Amino acid sequence: NSNTSSNKNTLDSAMLKVRIEHHLSHTLGDIIINNVIDKQCTETKKAYWHATSLALNEVITEKLNQSQLRQSQSACKSVNYLSLEYLMGRLLSNNLHNLDLYTITEKVLKSLGFELADLCEQGADLALGNGGLGRLAACFLDSLATLDYNAMGYGIHYQHGLFKQHFADGHQVETPDMWREFGSPWEICRPESTQLIPLYGHIEEVPQADGSTETKWTAGKTLKGVPYDIPIVGYNSSTVNALRLWQCRADSAFDWDKFNNGDYLMALEQQVHAEIVSKVLYPNDEHAAGQELRFIQQYFFCACSVRDIIKRYQAQYGALTPAQSEHFSSKVAIQLNDTHPTIAILELMRLLLDEFQFQWQDAWQLARKVFAYTNHTLLPEALEKWPVKLFERVLPRHLTILYRINEAFLNEEVNAMWPNNDNMRRALSIIDEGGEGNERKVRMAHLCVIASHKVNGVAQVHSDLVKSDLFPEFNQLWPKKLTNVTNGITPRRWLKACNPLLSALLDSEINADWAKELTQLSLLSNKADNADFQQQFMQIKHQNKVALTKEIKALTGITVSPDAIFDVQIKRLHEYKRQHLNLLHIIALYRRLLADPAMEMYPQVFIFGAKAAPGYKLAKDIIFAINKVADKINNDTRIHDKLKVVFLPNYRVSLAEKIIPAADVSEQISTAGKEASGTGNMKLALNGAVTIGTLDGANIEIAEEVGNDNIFICGLTVDEVKALDQNGYNPTDYYHNNEEIKACLDWLDSDYFTPGHAGALSPIKESLLAGGDPYKVLADFQSYSDAQNKLNVAYQDKKRWARMAILNTALMGKFNSDRSIEDYIANIWQLTPVSAN
Ligand code: 26V
Numbered sequence: 001n002s003n004t005s006s007n008k009n010t011l012d013s014a015m016l017k018v019r020i021e022h023h024l025s026h027t028l029g030d031i032i033i034n035n036v037i038d039k040q041c042t043e044t045k046k047a048y049w050h051a052t053s054l055a056l057n058e059v060i061t062e063k064l065n066q067s068q069l070r071q072s073q074s075a076c077k078s079v080n081y082l083s084l085e086y087l088m089g090r091l092l093s094n095n096l097h098n099l100d101l102y103t104i105t106e107k108v109l110k111s112l113g114f115e116l117a118d119l120c121e122q123g124a125d126l127a128l129g130n131g132g133l134g135r136l137a138a139c140f141l142d143s144l145a146t147l148d149y150n151a152m153g154y155g156i157h158y159q160h161g162l163f164k165q166h167f168a169d170g171h172q173v174e175t176p177d178m179w180r181e182f183g184s185p186w187e188i189c190r191p192e193s194t195q196l197i198p199l200y201g202h203i204e205e206v207p208q209a210d211g212s213t214e215t216k217w218t219a220g221k222t223l224k225g226v227p228y229d230i231p232i233v234g235y236n237s238s239t240v241n242a243l244r245l246w247q248c249r250a251d252s253a254f255d256w257d258k259f260n261n262g263d264y265l266m267a268l269e270q271q272v273h274a275e276i277v278s279k280v281l282y283p284n285d286e287h288a289a290g291q292e293l294r295f296i297q298q299y300f301f302c303a304c305s306v307r308d309i310i311k312r313y314q315a316q317y318g319a320l321t322p323a324q325s326e327h328f329s330s331k332v333a334i335q336l337n338d339t340h341p342t343i344a345i346l347e348l349m350r351l352l353l354d355e356f357q358f359q360w361q362d363a364w365q366l367a368r369k370v371f372a373y374t375n376h377t378l379l380p381e382a383l384e385k386w387p388v389k390l391f392e393r394v395l396p397r398h399l400t401i402l403y404r405i406n407e408a409f410l411n412e413e414v415n416a417m418w419p420n421n422d423n424m425r426r427a428l429s430i431i432d433e434g435g436e437g438n439e440r441k442v443r444m445a446h447l448c449v450i451a452s453h454k455v456n457g458v459a460q461v462h463s464d465l466v467k468s469d470l471f472p473e474f475n476q477l478w479p480k481k482l483t484n485v486t487n488g489i490t491p492r493r494w495l496k497a498c499n500p501l502l503s504a505l506l507d508s509e510i511n512a513d514w515a516k517e518l519t520q521l522s523l524l525s526n527k528a529d530n531a532d533f534q535q536q537f538m539q540i541k542h543q544n545k546v547a548l549t550k551e552i553k554a555l556t557g558i559t560v561s562p563d564a565i566f567d568v569q570i571k572r573l574h575e576y577k578r579q580h581l582n583l584l585h586i587i588a589l590y591r592r593l594l595a596d597p598a599m600e601m602y603p604q605v606f607i608f609g610a611k612a613a614p615g616y617k618l619a620k621d622i623i624f625a626i627n628k629v630a631d632k633i634n635n636d637t638r639i640h641d642k643l644k645v646v647f648l649p650n651y652r653v654s655l656a657e658k659i660i661p662a663a664d665v666s667e668q669i670s671t672a673g674k675e676a677s678g679t680g681n682m683k684l685a686l687n688g689a690v691t692i693g694t695l696d697g698a699n700i701e702i703a704e705e706v707g708n709d710n711i712f713i714c715g716l717t718v719d720e721v722k723a724l725d726q727n728g729y730n731p732t733d734y735y736h737n738n739e740e741i742k743a744c745l746d747w748l749d750s751d752y753f754t755p756g757h758a759g760a761l762s763p764i765k766e767s768l769l770a771g772g773d774p775y776k777v778l779a780d781f782q783s784y785s786d787a788q789n790k791l792n793v794a795y796q797d798k799k800r801w802a803r804m805a806i807l808n809t810a811l812m813g814k815f816n817s818d819r820s821i822e823d824y825i826a827n828i829w830q831l832t833p834v835s836a837n
Helices: 013-027 042-074 092-098 101-110 115-118 132-146 256-262 269-279 292-317 322-331 345-356 359-371 388-392 397-418 422-428 444-451 459-468 473-479 489-499 499-508 518-527 531-556 579-595 617-634 654-663 681-685 699-706 718-727 733-735 739-749 762-768 777-796 796-812 816-827
Strands: 078-082 086-089 127-128 149-155 166-167 173-176 195-197 203-205 213-218 221-233 241-249 332-337 369-376 386-387 442-444 454-457 482-484 563-570 602-608 644-647 665-668 692-693
Touching: 013 042, 013 101, 042 092, 042 101, 042 221, 042 762, 078 132, 078 269, 078 518, 078 654, 086 241, 092 101, 092 115, 092 132, 092 256, 092 444, 101 115, 101 213, 115 256, 115 699, 132 149, 132 241, 132 332, 132 489, 132 816, 149 292, 173 617, 195 442, 195 444, 195 681, 203 397, 203 563, 213 397, 221 292, 241 269, 241 292, 241 332, 241 459, 269 292, 292 322, 292 332, 292 345, 292 388, 322 332, 322 359, 322 796, 332 345, 332 359, 332 444, 332 816, 345 359, 345 369, 345 444, 359 369, 359 397, 369 444, 386 388, 388 397, 388 442, 397 422, 397 444, 397 473, 422 473, 442 444, 442 518, 442 681, 454 459, 454 816, 459 473, 459 699, 459 739, 482 489, 489 654, 499 531, 518 796, 531 644, 531 796, 563 777, 563 796, 579 617, 579 644, 579 739, 579 762, 602 654, 602 762, 617 644, 617 762, 654 681, 681 692, 681 699, 681 796, 692 777, 692 796, 733 739, 733 777, 777 796
Parallel strands: 078 149, 078 332, 149 241, 332 369, 369 454, 454 482, 563 602, 563 665, 602 644, 665 692
Antiparallel strands: 086 127, 166 173, 195 221, 203 213, 221 241, 386 442
16 A cells, blocks of 8 residues: 555655754754753654654655646646635644655654654644635645646635634633744745735726727735745645645835834834734634625735736746637636635736736636636525625726626626516626615625536535526526536545554555545445454444543543444534534433433433634524533433533544544534535544434435445435425424423523523524524424434444444545546546656
């Protein structure tokens, strides 16, 4: 399973040791005086982590340079992935694994008195994203480099990533993420690629010699974008690509006049204002932010990235003229990760028209060949709409271009299909006319669909719903434009690196590089009933559970038994993901156990990890409720540890890497039709957890792969949810007709879980009754509870459970993100790989 010879790295342990020690003493300052250092102290470990990263970086940057040279010599097409979010996690262990240098680095550090795994823990997570969308972008970059494609990720160099979370008396408290407080060894600043970005100001119509007029934009302000490149190391490949993150600074740092006049603070004002643009990641997941600052963030990012794409094209192929139009689109693809980078379309059009003297038709044709758009959600509140007034003030020239795109689209394409049909024009227009006191808004998704040659959803059922429910008219107009690319995850981070014990077992069983060829794991199916293999597989699961048990103790003080079922729900906190359905069932179990202490039940630990958007009141109430119910249950000796509830604080990529290898059960219980795909579902199943879930997103495809005997499906289907909505869903019926539901919800009103504070948990009950239970928690409760009972019984049959767990690992090959990338290549990007051999 080792690297093929051409990808082998020429770094032996002697040289590695020299380099680490060099960085310790020369670039980091001499912290080792006469070898008297405390190897247990955090500062020392941090220094060694830093030195190891810098030593590795020499290998990486060399490969990065070679890759760039090779890619430009081959004149291959490249994809530019535009995303406001990248949830990278830690980089050291992954880079070592991908370069096949993990083992020798481990040896070298051992000789220096350190555990590599321990040092890896010193690195900060790069948490430049919220959840699924950002983590998907990170997995895709890994796959693109692994498959030797020429790809550039573009993003924002946020000073503060996603907030850190801790609990105070059960409530979520947010603190700023300081991932770069002392610098980051991975990033390379590229001042030579700085961009100046105009905004605000006014436009005027300037008469031309030929009698026509041209629109001239005089900007009111200029921002400066400085790029930082983070190398993306492919696994066992010759490619290292870059993730280019833009930092915003003031055009001129300083107002000398003000400074000389003694107004020192005001002299710095410009700088402070500009730096705000890349200061912080917006922490809303599935809820569009309406602030001007977010809009400017999006524009700043798009303008820097599009200019950089053109600049790199010109550096390689010379001037960009209308005659080069075809050529440009044969060399450049731009993928929009949701609508957040939509302004890139307008910025490319503006540059072509105003700076490169393109005619409208040439510019528009080029844009339509270059752009493609991925939709990641159907939730109405997450669909971005920006006020026309805001556009007009910040980007007046872009707005005129947007109007022209809309005019041409409505008058030509819509009118050809539906002549003189005002309803269709209204439905498809990029502008939502508002009316009745509502302001006019720009529908970003419409602009994306109109300007892209392909639009994809992220799992089959989601893509079907994009066609039938979100954009049915667009689908009629362009039947081939809407398509599906089912998400995937990188098996490097999500199995090889995070689960070394299972990886070693797979290495010994599978005679192929399964971390690349994940479908090879299906060979394990033959051993699913083999007693010896079952024993080895479940022994590893047990060891991983022991490790998580220690982590749980360290983080929360709670003692859990590694022999219990580890039932895991880890994802952003949102009503549609239904952590409160899980909670309601836990309360029901607790109640059953109190009523009948001898009740037959295999001990089960419910483990949660989730951050709530800081402004999402009910999500925070649900976190509080889970914590309070956990307190009560974990300290109630009457139930003899049959039930435990753990909420791990500060859920993030690096914590996921510890939880996932130890999970027995994967909770994927979103309301059918609401979770576009999910990717945690894939990670957990790959590591041998059995899913309890609804027929939603990629769960459906997971069920197809593992078969119905190896998954616990529950709840309403998409069609049943629709039918319920059409016939009028009444949650109070379930409350009155199901004695257990009623008792559990009423319990929340008492002060049982919050002594002295009756009503503290009532908001949850209210949302499910008076609030109308928009996500059908009560409708799905009984079905979920029944599935949980079956699962608990199934676990007690050790052989049956081992078989299920093994088959889940064996049959996840489809969800390799390499497969997703090959789908994008074949259907959307049309790239060819370039490798050294
Ligand atoms: C995010 C944000 C973040 C900042 C403020 C504004 C805003 C508005 C909307 C969104 C939507 C994020 C959508 C998203 O994360 N979707 C998830 O994408 C995953 C990858 O495709 C998928 O697996 C999840 O099911 C889907 O929820």
